[in-house]
Amino acid sequence: MTPLEVAVVGFLLGGVFFTFVTAVGVVRLPDVYSRAHTASQTDTLGAGLTLVAVALVLGLETTTVKTALLVAFIFVTNPTAAHAIARAADEQGIEPWREDR
Amino acid sequence: MIAPVGYALVAFVVVAAVATALLRDVLAAIILFTAYSLGMALLYTLLLAPGVGLTEAVIGAGVTTILLLLTIAKTVRPTDGAALERPDPRAAVACGALALVFGLTLPGLPAVGDPDSPVVAYERVTGYYLSQSYADTGVENTVTAVLAAYRGFDTFGEATVVFAAGVAAMVVLRQEVFT
Amino acid sequence: MIVEEALLAAAGALVVLAVAVLYRAVRGPTMQDRVVAVNVLGTNTVVILALLSAALDAPSFLDIALVYALLNFLMAVAISKFTVDRGGVM
Incomplete structure (x- = not known):
């Protein structure tokens, strides 16, 4: 395996691992706020690492700019969406989960 | 895979x-x-x-x-x-x-890409589009070429209908909830 | 060759994880839980499209991924605003 292949496989493994963590968190965590917090993991580390691997495979081309744009869009839009969701949940009066209840 | x-x-x-x-x-x-x-x-x-x-x-x-x-x-x-x-x-x-x-x-x-499937076996039609679509239209993907270039007028008509429907929906909804 | 296999394997793993996240979208219990789950699914879809684009050597898939990255956001914001404006929709 060339160093590039090692790097691509490493980034892919990292991306899939963090998406796995997100899937476990979204299924297992107790309330909407904690689920929203773990969901942002797939936006930053999961998508970020995987798209870095895609950019490495594509190499230095014009299409690689699109992967950079994808990362930029995801980094801008998903925190905004997460904020909107959490705020909507708060305005509906959904109480954050506490251990003592 | x-x-x-x-x-x-x-x-x-x-x-x-x-x-x-x-x-x-x-x-x-x-x-x-x-x-x-x-x-x-x-x-x-x-x-x-x-x-x-x-x-x-x-x-x-x-x-x-x-x-x-x-x-x-x-x-x-x-x-x-x-x-x-x-x-x-x-x-x-x-x-x-x-x-x-x-x-x-x-x-x-037939399986995807099966050379014996009827669609591929009728060389006259399928073969023409597969071999000529790029030369005719300059679109790399054959499916897209058929949808957007060969059927261009048809798709344009559909787009007109969808646009008219969108305008009509906006006129109807203008005084409704989301204003 | 190994790179294509790795990309497709990663895409497959992400689809399997998407099925797991779908559980939360079905289960709820609140509407925001479902929107969070679908938001994760949307990001997953964008990533899978990018992986397929690299694996199948089809650069045009990246354009679809770009469209999805923007639409996904629209859906989450629209539903959040809708649930707040209507009250009681949960």
């Missing part, structure tokens, strides 16, 4: 479709329908029809969600607690039988 991805996608789409049909809360069904449409767009793209996938992305995740949200602004929520619809057994049997009949025809379909 492509086939397992396809099977996983089909499982995803089937789960999302059944959940959409069974959920009693309309808003939940709309959200699940968005998930279904995500899976379908991926499937179309996996089958190398990116133009159709793009349309599914825009229509399924964008337009349909907004239109359905505007629709349920006019409807009511079910009051009793059950989360899932309890389908009529006869209707469930009929739907299952229909799905089974359609499923039984699947083995009769």
